[in-house]
Amino acid sequence: MAHPSSSEPRWKCVCAYDGGHFAGWQSQVSGASVQDAIEARLREMFGREVRIHGSGRTDAGVHALGQVFHFDAHWRHGPEKLLAALRARLPSAIQIKTVCAVTPEFHARFQASGKRYTYRLHLGDADPFTRPYSWPVFRPLDLAAMNAAAAVLRGRHDFRAFTALNGPARVDTVRDLRRLDVRRRGRVIRIIAEADGFLYKMVRSLVGVLVAVGEGKLTVHDVRAILASRQRTAVVQTAPPQGLFLVRVFYRPGRRSTAATTDVDNDE
Amino acid sequence: MAHPSSSEPRWKCVCAYDGGHFAGWQSQVSGASVQDAIEARLREMFGREVRIHGSGRTDAGVHALGQVFHFDAHWRHGPEKLLAALRARLPSAIQIKTVCAVTPEFHARFQASGKRYTYRLHLGDADPFTRPYSWPVFRPLDLAAMNAAAAVLRGRHDFRAFTALNGPARVDTVRDLRRLDVRRRGRVIRIIAEADGFLYKMVRSLVGVLVAVGEGKLTVHDVRAILASRQRTAVVQTAPPQGLFLVRVFYRPGRRSTAATTDVDNDE
Numbered sequence: 033m034a035h036p037s038s039s040e041p042r043w044k045c046v047c048a049y050d051g052g053h054f055a056g057w058q059s060q061v062s063g064a065s066v067q068d069a070i071e072a073r074l075r076e077m078f079g080r081e082v083r084i085h086g087s088g089r090t091d092a093g094v095h096a097l098g099q100v101f102h103f104d105a106h107w108r109h110g111p112e113k114l115l116a117a118l119r120a121r122l123p124s125a126i127q128i129k130t131v132c133a134v135t136p137e138f139h140a141r142f143q144a145s146g147k148r149y150t151y152r153l154h155l156g157d158a159d160p161f162t163r164p165y166s167w168p169v170f171r172p173l174d175l176a177a178m179n180a181a182a183a184v185l186r187g188r189h190d191f192r193a194f195t196a197l198n199g200p201a202r203v204d205t206v207r208d209l210r211r212l213d214v215r216r217r218g219r220v221i222r223i224i225a226e227a228d229g230f231l232y233k234m235v236r237s238l239v240g241v242l243v244a245v246g247e248g249k250l251t252v253h254d255v256r257a258i259l260a261s262r263q264r265t266a267v268v269q270t271a272p273p274q275g276l277f278l279v280r281v282f283y284r285p286g287r288r289s290t291a292a293t294t295d296v297d298n299d300e
Numbered sequence: 301m302a303h304p305s306s307s308e309p310r311w312k313c314v315c316a317y318d319g320g321h322f323a324g325w326q327s328q329v330s331g332a333s334v335q336d337a338i339e340a341r342l343r344e345m346f347g348r349e350v351r352i353h354g355s356g357r358t359d360a361g362v363h364a365l366g367q368v369f370h371f372d373a374h375w376r377h378g379p380e381k382l383l384a385a386l387r388a389r390l391p392s393a394i395q396i397k398t399v400c401a402v403t404p405e406f407h408a409r410f411q412a413s414g415k416r417y418t419y420r421l422h423l424g425d426a427d428p429f430t431r432p433y434s435w436p437v438f439r440p441l442d443l444a445a446m447n448a449a450a451a452v453l454r455g456r457h458d459f460r461a462f463t464a465l466n467g468p469a470r471v472d473t474v475r476d477l478r479r480l481d482v483r484r485r486g487r488v489i490r491i492i493a494e495a496d497g498f499l500y501k502m503v504r505s506l507v508g509v510l511v512a513v514g515e516g517k518l519t520v521h522d523v524r525a526i527l528a529s530r531q532r533t534a535v536v537q538t539a540p541p542q543g544l545f546l547v548r549v550f551y552r553p554g555r556r557s558t559a560a561t562t563d564v565d566n567d568e
Contacts, residue, residue, distance in 0.1 A: 050428040097427070125428045159365070160318040160393045161433070 040104040043114065044134040045084075051095040052164050052274060053125040058089050066090075066126060070101070073122050078105055087140045087147070087281040091233070093273030095165065098129070100281040102140045138283075146210070146228050146282040151239045152275045153221040166220070167239075167275040173246030175216055181245040181255045182212040182223075185238060192262040194238055195231035196270060205231055205262075214242065233270050240269035308372040311382065312402040313352075319363040320432050320542060321393040326357050334358075334394060338369070341390050346373055355408045355415070355549040359501070361541030363433065366397070368549040370408045406551075414478070414496050414550040419507045420543045421489040434488070435507075435543040441514030443484055449513040449523045450480040450491075453506060460530040462506055463499035464538060473499055473530075482510065501538050508537035 049066050059065035063072075067084060074082035087100040107114050115131040122128065137143075154166040155173070192205040211226035223242060225235050241258065244250040250258075250267070258267060317334050327333035331340075335352055342350035354369040375382050383399040390396065405411075422434040423441070460473040479494035491510060493503050509526065512518040518526075518535070526536060 048427045048429075095429075119425065124431050127425065127427050127431075129427075157387065157395065159316045159395050159397075161316075161363075163392050163395075165429070 040106050042102055042104050042134050042136050042138055043107075043111070044100065044102050044132045044138055044140065045118070046129045047099050047101065048097050048127045048129060049095065049099065050125040050164075051090060051093050051276075053123070054092065056090060056092040056094070057086055057096075057099065059092070066096075066099075067101075069123055069126055070118075070128075073118060074103065074105070076121065077117055085140050087144045088230075090276075090278055091273050094276045094278065095274075096278040098280040099278050100140045100144070100283075102134065102138060140281070143283050144229070144281050145284045146226060147230060147278065148211070148224065148226040148280045148282075149230070149235045150277045150279050151223040151225070151235060151271065152277070153223070153239075153243065155219040155221065158219075162220075164274055165277075167243075167272050169221075169243060169247075171247045173221065173243070174248065175214060175221070175246065177248075177252065178214045178242045178246045180252045181242055181250075182214055184252060184255050185209060185241075185259065186212045189259055190262050191231055191234055191259075193258050193264050193268060194234050194241070195264065196233035196237065207231065207234070209238075212238065235276060236271040236273070237264075237268050239271035239275070243271065244269065308374050310370055310372050310402050310404050310406055311375075311379070312368065312370050312400045312406060312408065313386070314397045315367050315369065316365050316395045316397060317363065317367070318393040318432075319358060319361050319544075321391070322360065324358060324360040324362070325354055325364075325367070327360070334364075334367075335369075337391055337394055338386075338396075341386060342371065342373070344389065345385055353408050355412045356498075358544075358546055359541050362544045362546065363542075364546040366548040367546050368408045368412070368551075370402065370406060408549075411551050412497070412549050413552040414494060415498060415546065416479070416492065416494040416548045416550075417498070417503045418545045418547050419491040419493070419503060419539065420545070421491070421507075421511065423487040423489065426487075430488075432542055433545075435511075435540050437489075437511060437515075439515045441489065441511070442516065443482060443489070443514065445516075445520065446482045446510045446514045448520045449510055449518075450482055452520060452523050453477060453509075453527065454480045457527055458530050459499055459502055459527075461526050461532050461536060462502050462509070463532065464501035464505065475499065475502070477506075480506065503544060504539040504541070505532075505536050507539040507543070511539065512537065 054066045055061055055064035057065060058067050062068060070084055071082060082103050082105050084101045084103045090096060111131045111133055115128060118128045152166040154162055154168045156170060158166055158168050186209050188208040190206050195205060208228045211224060213224045215222045223239055225238060241255060245255060322334045323329055323332035325333060326335050330336060335354060338352055339350060350371050350373050352369045352371045354367060358364060379399045379401055383396060386396045420434040422430055422436045424438060426434050426436050454477050456476045458474045463473060476496045479492060481492045483490045491507055493506060509523060513523060
């Protein structure tokens with residue numbers, strides 16, 4: 033016999049949130065996560081528990097401009113009215129950007145074919161409007177060295193040295209880092225990372241290493257050695273969460289991302 | 301006999317703050333204002349009460365990019381070290397931007413020769429990163445009409461109809477509104493207001509009227525009549541505080557602004 037909800041229409045949502053107000057996308061502490069807040073609103077709307085499925089988790093303090101989730105529910109009106117109802121009473125630190133009807137084959141996590149993150153650094157003390165959304169760096173940074181290190185890291189590699197997860201060795205930690213750019217505009221440096229999937233705390237570990245290179249603490253040669261070691265050590269520091277933004281989740285219709293089915297794909 | 305502090309050097313400071321975290325520049329509730337937070341830090345540094353004098357008050361929820369204040373204190377080191385010490389342990393929602401040594405004739409309020417404010421409107425629902433810093437407007441706005449109304453308001457006028465203060469009629473409510481511009485960039489509309497001084501809630505009243513014109517609720521002719529009436533009525537709505545930024549305070553060395561000595565010059 034089919035699950036009661038299996039015949040319900042599936043909805044894909046894109047949302048933004050200020051991670052500084054939450055204990056992450058999904059939290060151990062009930063009520064404190066972004067997912068809890070959205071599920072609480074859906075409970076009000078539908079009069080029952082509605083579980084949402086995110087493209088992956090974000091850590092406490094990490095922001096999103098384009099997180100994706102899906103849920104199943106009957107809704108008599110169009111997606112526009114669903115969007116308006118969802119927006120009506122969410123905390124102001126969360127915004128649902130779009131709602132689309134999708135086929136039951138769509139899955140926000142298993143069908144994700146890639147993700148893009150941006151990390152914001154600020155050269156020197158940031159003002160009160162920038163502080164909650166960047167990592168202040170007080171030493172001068174060598175952008176050319178950072179870009180040279182980024183070139184070493186780009187491409188398909190085993191990124192075991194760049195994850196905080198000490199999982200079993202058999203877990204697949206190979207990812208295709210399609211993009212890793214370092215761009216400066218005034219006192220703001222943006223590091224853009226795009227891959228078919230990210231390991232736990234991988235973006236913040238990449239940023240930590242790039243900043244260490246920029247400060248002259250590590251060389252491009254060191255970065256090559258760290259990557260080849262496939263071992264996480266204290267040399268790789270994790271950048272703080274408030275500079276990180278999940279910008280976009282990519283989907284290819286009808287194709288499942290096998291990388292996203294492993295336990296290590298709790299994207300930060 | 302001279303006041304004990306009269307021989308102490310005077311320091312001029314420029315600061316920024318996120319007004320969403322405070323009950324205004326100066327508050328009835330002790331400890332909740334920007335001034336209280338800065339004075340608490342000065343008390344730690346100097347081991348005694350140090351009173352600061354702002355260029356004017358900002359209401360609860362109003363932000364500042366360039367508020368100015370002064371205080372008197374002996375300091376053995378240079379302004380750079382004073383700046384570093386002040387920055388060291390303030391709440392992250394406040395940033396001291398500059399510290400300068402000034403002559404005892406300088407007064408942050410009485411010598412201010414003008415101020416510039418910016419008000420941010422957002423066309424439609426803003427994302428969680430923009431919401432705390434703008435007023436969302438859900439109707440289309442006629443920018444040309446708003447600019448025509450701004451032209452009526454610019455210049456030297458009695459702005460009694462644009463202040464929330466119902467003071468005695470003899471109080472001087474004439475101000476020189478040197479600049480009132482409406483500018484659009486994407487979904488953000490900025491209203492820039494500059495004058496020799498502003499009456500209580502004057503900027504937010506001007507914005508409320510300009511938005512009413514943009515929405516078609518008031519005509520340019522109505523605005524002319526409101527200005528000429530010199531009477532505050534319910535037709536003039538006060539825009540919410542979170543869109544307002546005190547951008548800059550102007551000083552002309554050696555000249556006192558007489559307008560700033562009246563009770564009504566509690567700038568918002």
